[in-house]
Amino acid sequence: MLNMVASVDGATTVQGLSSQLGGAEDRQVFRTLRGLADMILVGAGTVRAEGYRPPRTPDGSLASARAKAGQPVRPRLVVVSARLDLDPAAPLFTERLLEDPPPLIATARSAPADRRDALAAVADLIDLGGTRVDLTGLLATLRDFGARTVLCEGGPHLNHQLLAAGLVDELCLTISPNLVGGSGTAGPGLLAGGAFAVPSGLRLDRVLAHDDFLFCRYLVV
Numbered sequence: 001m002l003n004m005v006a007s008v009d010g011a012t013t014v015q016g017l018s019s020q021l022g023g024a025e026d027r028q029v030f031r032t033l034r035g036l037a038d039m040i041l042v043g044a045g046t047v048r049a050e051g052y053r054p055p056r057t058p059d060g061s062l063a064s065a066r067a068k069a070g071q072p073v074r075p076r077l078v079v080v081s082a083r084l085d086l087d088p089a090a091p092l093f094t095e096r097l098l099e100d101p102p103p104l105i106a107t108a109r110s111a112p113a114d115r116r117d118a119l120a121a122v123a124d125l126i127d128l129g130g131t132r133v134d135l136t137g138l139l140a141t142l143r144d145f146g147a148r149t150v151l152c153e154g155g156p157h158l159n160h161q162l163l164a165a166g167l168v169d170e171l172c173l174t175i176s177p178n179l180v181g182g183s184g185t186a187g188p189g190l191l192a193g194g195a196f197a198v199p200s201g202l203r204l205d206r207v208l209a210h211d212d213f214l215f216c217r218y219l220v221v
């Protein structure tokens with residue numbers, strides 16, 4: 001699954017962050033989708049920009065559904081990074097509950113050795129490519145680790161590659177009642193990368209409207 005929030009004019013950030021686009025219900029959708037996931041996949045650019053922290057424990061019915069399905073109490077975070085420009089002292093690594101496995105970092109063999117050494121103490125690193133992570137190989141590896149539902153939370157560069165490789169089944173898109181304007185501050189749309197040879201078709205599975213927000217679930221066809 002891929003989950004994103006965008007303004008009506010397609011921006012995914014305001015001044016480099018997505019927070020101004022969201023609202024209470026969007027955060028609820030965000031938490032609910034996390035509660036369904038075995039693993040949360042995210043690009044290093046988003047981790048750096050949004051200051052990622054360890055996933056929280058899903059509450060209520062989600063927690064019991066997870067227990068019943070044999071899922072881990074909390075989803076595991078998987079960060080994709082070639083350069084490994086991630087701070088090992090960041091909350092993402094230091095605030096993890098000790099009973100949880102450390103975050104996974106999917107990286108490439110070209111990653112700098114000193115960065116690799118610094119992060120090896122706080123994360124599990126896996127090499128999946130020479131200079132870039134092979135995302136098809138990554139999804140297969142996550143499946144081998146037991147993940148059945150992988151939720152990608154962006155950003156646009158990672159989204160584009162996943163869609164281009166045919167690795168996305170479902171897109172959950174919150175359309176935020178805002179017009180952002182200005183290519184400088186708005187940043188990329190949902191996807192950052194070249195045009196697909198053939199547009200990726202979507203089927204609108206359901207749509208909810210609340211407080212001027214639209215919550216759309218599309219299936220990739």
Ligand SMILES: NC(=O)c1ccc[n+]([C@@H]2O[C@H](COP(=O)([O-])OP(=O)(O)OC[C@H]3O[C@@H](n4cnc5c(N)ncnc54)[C@H](OP(=O)(O)O)[C@@H]3O)[C@@H](O)[C@H]2O)c1
Binds near residue numbers: 005045047049108187
């Ligand atoms: N509106 C929303 O819902 C939403 C959601 C998420 C993010 N965002 C926004 O999007 C922006 C960040 O998005 P972004 O597109 O710039 O970054 P991104 O997709 O989150 O991350 C890009 C980085 O991920 C790593 N990466 C991606 N694919 C890789 C591959 N195949 N192999 C190796 N490394 C790979 C690289 O990290 P290294 O540079 O470390 O090698 C690359 O620089 C932020 O401003 C964030 O606020 C918005």
